[in-house]
Every structure is written in C-alpha cells, then in structure tokens.
Amino acid sequence: xxxxxxxxxxxxxxxxxxxxxxxxxxxxxxxxxxxxxxxxxxxxxxxxxxxxxxxxxxxxxxxxxxxxxxxxxxxxxxxxxxxxxxxxxxxxxxxxxxxxxxxxxxxxxxxxxxxxxxxxxxxxxxxxxxxxxxxxxxxxxxxxxxxxxxxxxxxxxxxxxxxxxxxxxxxxxxxxxxxxxxxxxxxxxxxxxxxxxxxxxxxxxxxxxxxxxxxxxxxxxxxxxxxxxxxxxxxxxxxxxxxxxxxxxxxxxxxxxxxxxxxxxxxxxxxxxxxxxxxxxxxxxxxxxxxxxxxxxxxxxxxxxxxxxxxxxxxxxxxxxxxxxxxxxxxxxxxxxxxxxxxxxxxxxxxxxxxxxxxxxxxxxxxxxxxxxxxxxxxxxxxxxxxxxxxxxxxxxxxxxxxxxxxxxxxxxxxxxxxxxxxxxxxxxxxxxxxxxxxxxxxxxxxxxxxxxxxxxxxxxxxxxxxxxxxxxxxxxx
Numbered sequence: 001x002x003x004x005x006x007x008x009x010x011x012x013x014x015x016x017x018x019x020x021x022x023x024x025x026x027x028x029x030x031x032x033x034x035x036x037x038x039x040x041x042x043x044x045x046x047x048x049x050x051x052x053x054x055x056x057x058x059x060x061x062x063x064x065x066x067x068x069x070x071x072x073x074x075x076x077x078x079x080x081x082x083x084x085x086x087x088x089x090x091x092x093x094x095x096x097x098x099x100x101x102x103x104x105x106x107x108x109x110x111x112x113x114x115x116x117x118x119x120x121x122x123x124x125x126x127x128x129x130x131x132x133x134x135x136x137x138x139x140x141x142x143x144x145x146x147x148x149x150x151x152x153x154x155x156x157x158x159x160x161x162x163x164x165x166x167x168x169x170x171x172x173x174x175x176x177x178x179x180x181x182x183x184x185x186x187x188x189x190x191x192x193x194x195x196x197x198x199x200x201x202x203x204x205x206x207x208x209x210x211x212x213x214x215x216x217x218x219x220x221x222x223x224x225x226x227x228x229x230x231x232x233x234x235x236x237x238x239x240x241x242x243x244x245x246x247x248x249x250x251x252x253x254x255x256x257x258x259x260x261x262x263x264x265x266x267x268x269x270x271x272x273x274x275x276x277x278x279x280x281x282x283x284x285x286x287x288x289x290x291x292x293x294x295x296x297x298x299x300x301x302x303x304x305x306x307x308x309x310x311x312x313x314x315x316x317x318x319x320x321x322x323x324x325x326x327x328x329x330x331x332x333x334x335x336x337x338x339x340x341x342x343x344x345x346x347x348x349x350x351x352x353x354x355x356x357x358x359x360x361x362x363x364x365x366x367x368x369x370x371x372x373x374x375x376x377x378x379x380x381x382x383x384x385x386x387x388x389x390x391x392x393x394x395x396x397x398x399x400x401x402x403x404x405x406x407x408x409x410x411x412x413x414x415x416x417x418x419x420x421x422x423x424x425x426x427x428x429x430x431x432x433x434x435x436x437x438x439x440x441x442x443x444x445x446x447x448x449x450x451x452x453x454x455x456x457x458x459x460x461x462x463x464x465x466x467x468x469x470x471x472x473x474x475x476x477x478x
Contacts, residue, residue, distance in 0.1 A: 022155065023155075023156055024157075024460075026466060026470070027462050027463055027466050027467050028462060028463070029462065029463040029466075030080075030456075030460070030461030032079070033059065033060055033459075034057075034058070034059055034076055034079040035058045035059075035079065035080050035081075035082065035459070036055060036056070036057050036058070036075055036076065036081040036082065037055070037056040037058070037089060037435075037437070038055050038081050038082060038084060039054075039055070039083055040053075040054050040055075040084045040087055040088065040089045040437075041053070041441060042054045042088075042427055043090045043404060043427075043442065043443060044090075044426050044427040045090065045091035045408050045412040046412060046428075047405060047408045049404065050088070050404070050441070050443050053068060053069045053070065054066060054068060055067055055069045055071065055075075056427070056435070057076060058456070059076075059459075060459065061432060061433055061458040061459035061460070062430065062431065062432055062459065063429050063430065063433050063435075064429065084437060087438060087439060087440075088437075088442060088448070089435050089436065089437055089438070090130075090407055090411070090427075090435070090436050090442070090449075091411040091412065091424075091425055091427050091434060091435065091436070092130060092131070092133065092411065092424065092434030092435060092436055092455065092456070092457065093129070093131045093132065093410050093411055093414075093436070094132075094134075094372075094411050094414030094415045094418070094424065094425055095131040095133070095135065095160070095373070095375065096135050096137065096247075096373060096374040096417065097135070097137045097249055097305050097372075097373075097374025097375065098126060098131070098134040098136055098374050098375065098377070098385065099138065099139070099378055099385075100117060100118055100122045100136060100139065100145055100148070101115040101116060101117050101118055101139070101140050101141070101378070102116060102118050102333075102381065102384075102475060103115055103116075103333070103378065103380060103381045103476070105330060105333045105336055105476050105477070106332055106336065113175060113176040113177075113178075114176065114177065115140055115176065115178050115378070116477065117140065117141045117144050117478070118385070118474075118475065119144050119148050120474060121385075121474040121475050121477075121478060122159075122385045122475075123148065123152060123158060123160065124159065124467045124468075124470060125328065125385040125386040125467070125468065125471060126159060126160045126389070127158055127159055127160050127386070127455055127457065127467055128452065129385065129386020129388075129389050129452065130386070130389065130390070130449075130452050131160050131385075131386060132161060132455065132457045133160055133415070133424055134160040134161070135163040135202060135374070135414070135418070136162060136164055136165045137165050137202075137249065137303075137374060138167075138204040138206070138231075139164070139166065139168075140167075140168075140178035142164070142166060142167050142195060142200065143198075145162065145164050146164055146200075149162040149199075158467060161424075163202065163418060164199060164201055164202075165201070165202045165229075166191070166195035166196070166202070167191065167195060168204055168205075169182060169188060169191065169192070169203055169204065169205045169206060169209055169213065169217050169228075170182065170207065170209060171207075171208035171209040171210050171234065172208060174206070174208065175207075181208075182209065182210075184212070184213065185212045185213050185216040188209075188213040188214075188216045188217040188220070189216050189217070189220045191217075192217050192221050192224075192226075196224045196226055201226060202221075202226060202227050202228065203217060203226065203227075203229070204228070204249070205217060205228060205230035205231075205245070206231055207231060207233035207234065207267050208234055208267050209230075209234060209235065210235075210265055211234070211235050211239065211264075211265050214243060214245070215243045215244075218243055218245060219244075222244065227246035227247065227417075228247070229245070229246060229248065229249055229303070230245055230247070230249065231248075231249040231250060232254065232256075233256055233268070233270055234256075234266055234267040235265070236255055236256055236257025236262070237291060237294075237295065237300075238291055238294050240300075241298040241300045242294075242298070245300060246300065246417075247300065247302070247303060247372075247417065248295070248300060248301070248302055249302075249303045249305065249376075250305050250309070251357045251360055251361055251364075252278070252288070252291075252360040253275065253278065253309065253353060254270070255291075256268055256274065257291075258278060258281065259277060261273070275349065275353055278353075278356065279356045283356065283359045283360050283363050284363070288363070289363070289367075292363055292364050292367045295364070296364075296367050296369045301369070301370040301371070301372055301417050302361065302364055302369060302371050302372070303371075303372045303373065304361055304371055304373045304374075304392065304396060305373075305374055305376045305392065306357070306358070306391075306392050306395035306396065306399065307375045307383050307388040307391040307392040308376040308377075308378065308383050309354055310354060310391070310395060311344070311379055311380070311382030311383060312344060312348060312379070313344075313351050313353075313354055314348035315348075316351075317382075317391060321391070324387060324450070325384045325387040325388075327472055328384060328468065328471055328472055328474065328475045329384075329473070330473055330476040333381060333477075336380075336381060336476075337380070337381045340381070340382075341380075341382065358395075358398070358399030358400065361399060362399060362400050362401070365401075365409075370413055370416065370417060371409050371413060372409060372410075372414045373393065373396065373406075373410040374389070374414075375387075375389045375392050376388070384475060390450050390452075392410065393407065393409075393410050393442075393446065393449050394446050396409055396410070397446040403443045404443060406446065407449075411425050411426065412425035413425075432458055432459075433456050433458060434456060434457055434458065435455075435456040436452060436454070436456075437454040437455075437456075437461075438452060439451035439452075439453050452464040
C-alpha cells in the first residue's frame with residue numbers, strides 16, 4: 001500500500017523527534033531513579049547543626065530516607081551509589097528576589113535605562129548557583145517569564161522552579177521605560193486582576209506607587225490569595241504594613257518614613273542626605289524597634305538583598321571574588337561594569353550604610369521576623385544570577401548570622417513565605433529532592449558555598465560547571 005507523502009513526512013518527523021536526546025542532557029550528570037548520596041555532611045536548612053557521614057536515598061525525585069552512612073540498613077537494591085566523602089549537602093536555595101532581566105549594554109546617551117530579558121542565561125545561572133526555586137520579584141516582560149516557566153516545568157529548558165511575579169506596580173515617575181506607570185487605583189486593580197488570571201502568583205509594588213494604588217492592589221491580590229511585596233519609596237514601611245503588604249524588599253535602607261524631607265504619598269529624592277539621616281539613627285532605639293514590632297506583628301517578611309547593596313560601596317565585592325561571574329558577561333556588559341564600578345568607587349556610599357542594613361536585619365530576626373534572601377541582579381550590573389545568591393549568603397554571615405542561620409534564611413524561610421515548606425526548603429524525608437552538593441563545608445568557611453558541584457532539582461542532578469560554561473559571554477544580551 002502506498003503511504004501518502006504528507007503522512008510519511010509526518011511519520012518521519014515524529015520518529016526523528018522521538019529519537020532526539022533531551023534538551024537537558026548536556027547539563028545532567030545524575031538521573032538515576034534510585035540514587036544514594038553516601039558519606040555526606042548534611043546542613044538541612046532548619047537551623048540544626050551539621051550532621052556528619054550521612055546517607056540520603058532519593059527515589060523518583062523525592063527524599064526517601066536519611067540515616068547514618070554506617071547504618072545496618074542495607075543499601076537499596078539496584079541503587080546507584082555516589083561516594084561523596086568530604087562533600088556537604090544543603091537544601092536547594094529558594095531565591096526570593098530574583099529577576100530574568102539585566103541592564104542592556106551601553107547606556108542610552110540621553111540617560112534612558114533599558115533592560116534586556118535574560119531568558120536564555122539567567123535560568124541556567126540560577127540553577128548552577130544552587131537556586132532550585134526562584135520568585136521573579138517583578139518583571140519587565142511577563143509573557144516571556146510565564147512561557148519560560150512552562151518550558152522549564154515541561155523539561156524543555158534548564159532552570160529553577162519559577163514563581164512568577166507580575167509586572168511592576170509602579171506609579172508615575174518610573175525610572176525606566178520598561179515599566180508600565182499606573183494611572184490610578186482602577187488601573188492598579190485591573191493590572192492585578194489581569195495578570196493574576198494570566199498566571200502571576202505574586203505582585204511587587206514599586207517606588208512611585210500612590211498609597212491608594214497600593215491599598216487597592218493589595219486588596220485585589222488578597223482576594224485571589226496572592227501576596228504582595230514592595231520596593232517602596234512613596235509609602236513608608238509602617239503604612240504599608242498597616243495596609244496589609246506581605247513582604248518588603250531590601251530592608252530599612254529604602255524606607256523613607258524617617259526622612260525629614262518626606263512628603264506623604266510621594267517618593268522623595270532619597271539620596272545622600274536621606275541616607276546620612278538614616279544611619280545616624282539607632283537600630284536599638286525606640287523608632288526603629290517600633291517599626292520592627294509593627295512588621296513582625298503584621299507578619300511582614302523582609303527580603304535581604306545584601307549582594308546588590310554591597311555593589312554601591314567602594315571596591316566591593318573584591319574583584320578576585322568577581323572573576324568567576326565576569327566570565328559570563330558579554331564583552332560590552334563587562335566594559336560597562338568596570339566603567340561604572342570605577343565611578344562608584346569615587347562617590348560610593350559609606351560602608352556604614354551597608355553595616356546599618358545588616359544590623360537592622362539582625363534586629364528584625366531577633367524580634368521574630370521572617371528574613372528571606374535574593375540577589376536582585378540589576379543595579380548597574382554588579383550582581384549576576386546564582387553568583388549573587390551565593391554572595392548574599394556570605395554577606396549574611398558578615399552581618400553576624402551563623403552559616404547555618406544564613407543557609408536557613410536562603411532556603412527554608414523563602415519556602416515558608418511561598419507556602420511550600422511542606423515540599424521544599426529543607427532536607428527532610430518526603431520532600432522533593434532539591435539539593436546542592438558542595439565541595440567543602442560552609443559551616444567552617446562560608447565561602448565554600450561557592451563550591452557547587454551538583455544541583456539536584458526533583459532528584460535530577462545538574463552539572464553546575466556545564467551550566468555556567470554554556471552561557472559564557474551571554475549575560476547582558478540574552
């Protein structure tokens with residue numbers, strides 16, 4: 001019987017497609033359905049002390065059992081066993097201030113600021129850095145983010161589990177043309193309603209949003225069981241907490257409520273004078289302690305973004321530490337980075353401001369507040385996905401948290417805010433096998449957080465180096 005030409009072509013195309021290797025194959029190092037990570041040190045993300053010489057059994061993407069490596073229980077039959085002596089396993093990081101965009105190379109002559117979507121490079125770098133779940137915390141290209149999430153979830157592209165934040169809820173006066181500017185409360189309501197229906201699972205209010213727009217956005221989001229965070233300026237932290245906001249980004253260094261030049265409902269020129277006033281305050285004093293108590297009593301989480309904040313101090317982070325990340329930059333983006341870094345060094349913020357933020361975060365946690373972490377890879381380009389998340393953990397330790405506490409902040413705390421702590425965020429039997437294998441002990445030396453060898457997402461082990469090598473020269477372009 002003669003097969004029609006069109007049917008034959010379709011048959012051949014489907015056959016060829018079936019024979020194609022997985023697009024994830026170049027990055028996958030371990031994919032056994034039954035896998036044992038043997039002789040590992042575990043830092044489980046709960047705040048518990050490290051446990052030495054353990055055995056983690058992974059079955060079908062989940063953590064089946066955790067027990068001492070010398071247990072009398074026999075190893076599972078037909079399991080692949082990895083001897084990881086000397087390695088440390090921590091939970092996959094839950095990044096809570098991540099983005100899929102980055103400054104476009106070469107600033108516009110008239111001062112305009114534009115950002116390129118990094119749908120190609122950012123997801124790989126997040127995963128390579130140990131971030132297995134990422135909230136995008138604001139987007140300039142929501143449909144790209146939503147479609148990328150679908151591809152990652154379908155196994156068509158490497159990357160973390162994305163939790164998509166809708167477009168920025170920004171008022172009049174946005175600093176970049178990439179952002180829509182709300183025209184009033186009705187626009188805020190419509191924006192939240194539309195993007196919630198499209199698949200956004202959180203929203204982020206931005207610097208120039210009016211109090212009325214913010215309150216309306218929060219009400220509409222909460223009506224859909226969706227949370228709202230904010231990088232605020234026009235609205236102070238206390239007012240936002242009273243209005244029901246769920247999360248605040250960056251910490252006290254962006255809170256304008258204590259500034260003498262603040263006009264209600266307007267974002268002031270929050271520059272050198274404002275920050276000088278702020279750092280003269282006492283984080284143990286009545287005003288800031290009252291703010292902290294307000295945030296804690298209203299269950300408002302804070303996202304620590306010390307990695308981005310550090311870049312506005314002179315000659316930080318150390319260039320020797322930056323060398324790994326800079327290899328991922330496009331040539332023009334690298335040139336832009338060095339040029340801006342030299343300008344920052346001449347008129348940088350005092351390190352006192354960074355230390356003030358660190359002290360605030362310690363006080364917030366001491367009072368019972370939920371502190372999370374993310375890297376915010378924007379600014380002038382001094383922070384890259386994944387690399388910045390590792391740096392943020394190191395800076396939390398510099399801030400006075402123990403390495404164990406810093407890892408919990410960057411993993412389980414974010415999972416709690418997302419309402420996903422029953423499945424991710426810590427190394428616990430029954431949870432998804434989202435794990436990071438480190439070639440050292442971060443409890444002894446926090447810089448070992450950078451020694452990522454394998455990143456397991458749902459039990460599949462990705463090669464960190466292969467992911468990083470695949471995007472060399474791409475950051476800034478795509």
